Amino acid sequence: EGKNQYEKAFGVSSQDLFQALYRSDEEMVKFMHLMNSIWNICGKDVVTAFDLSPFKVICDLGGCSGALAKQCTSAYPECTVTIFDLPKVVRVSREHFVSEADQRISFHEGDFFKDHLPEADLYILARILHDWTDERCIELLRRIYKACKPGGAVLLVEALLNEDGSGPLTAQLYSLNMLVQTEGRERTDVQYAALLAAAGFTNIQHCLTGKIYDAVLGHKET
Numbered sequence: 001e002g003k004n005q006y007e008k009a010f011g012v013s014s015q016d017l018f019q020a021l022y023r024s025d026e027e028m029v030k031f032m033h034l035m036n037s038i039w040n041i042c043g044k045d046v047v048t049a050f051d052l053s054p055f056k057v058i059c060d061l062g063g064c065s066g067a068l069a070k071q072c073t074s075a076y077p078e079c080t081v082t083i084f085d086l087p088k089v090v091r092v093s094r095e096h097f098v099s100e101a102d103q104r105i106s107f108h109e110g111d112f113f114k115d116h117l118p119e120a121d122l123y124i125l126a127r128i129l130h131d132w133t134d135e136r137c138i139e140l141l142r143r144i145y146k147a148c149k150p151g152g153a154v155l156l157v158e159a160l161l162n163e164d165g166s167g168p169l170t171a172q173l174y175s176l177n178m179l180v181q182t183e184g185r186e187r188t189d190v191q192y193a194a195l196l197a198a199a200g201f202t203n204i205q206h207c208l209t210g211k212i213y214d215a216v217l218g219h220k221e222t
């Protein structure tokens with residue numbers, strides 16, 4: 001049928017992907033551990049792919065377990081990070097992943113497609129856009145552009161495909177996984193730049209880290 005079989009398998013539309021993934025607390029915690037682990041290996045590379053030190057107020061949209069937020073506070077001693085995620089994810093993240101000792105990390109519960117986004121200098125979208133269609137990505141990026149302070153930016157963290165789709169193999173396999181499980185796919189840097197530009201961001205740059213995940217930075221003019 002050329003599309004995922006979520007509805008048949010789980011009785012839930014893939015548009016409500018996270019409702020299906022989070023069908024029980026146990027499944028949700030498993031998913032959060034899965035999300036958490038990779039940033040111990042590649043987290044520092046993606047948060048230092050660009051010098052993010054000018055951005056003091058950071059909001060990690062879909063920040064999940066907070067692993068990348070911790071990488072940010074460790075690489076940039078002057079920043080604070082708000083983890084924005086669905087209410088039940090925030091609850092579990094607070095209980096199991098982020099300790100009160102992490103004083104520069106806070107939480108904000110909400111739906112990034114519907115609710116007010118906190119104002120920030122920098123928004124991080126790590127492994128978020130690959131879940132969604134181009135239309136949904138632009139909708140989310142436009143919301144971010146509106147909330148972003150002038151002179152601020154958005155950092156996309158994704159596994160970038162080569163221009164001709166010929167690799168890297170890991171990104172191709174992730175793209176297959178996205179086809180099976182989500183509405184999205186992995187993309188090339190040019191495709192991400194087009195999404196960012198459609199939402200108003202300028203001066204778009206990308207950086208290949210040499211590890212699994214790469215970074216794309218787009219700016220909002222002052």
Ligand SMILES: C[S@@+](CC[C@H](N)C(=O)[O-])C[C@H]1O[C@@H](n2cnc3c(N)ncnc32)[C@H](O)[C@@H]1O
Pocket residue numbers: 018035036061062063064065068084085086089110111112113125126127128131
């Ligand atoms: C693929 S995970 C990526 C997690 C994290 N950014 C990382 O790279 O480890 C997607 C995240 O987006 C969150 N999410 C999905 N839909 C959301 C929505 N509508 N509003 C807020 N968060 C959402 C999920 O709960 C999950 O934490």
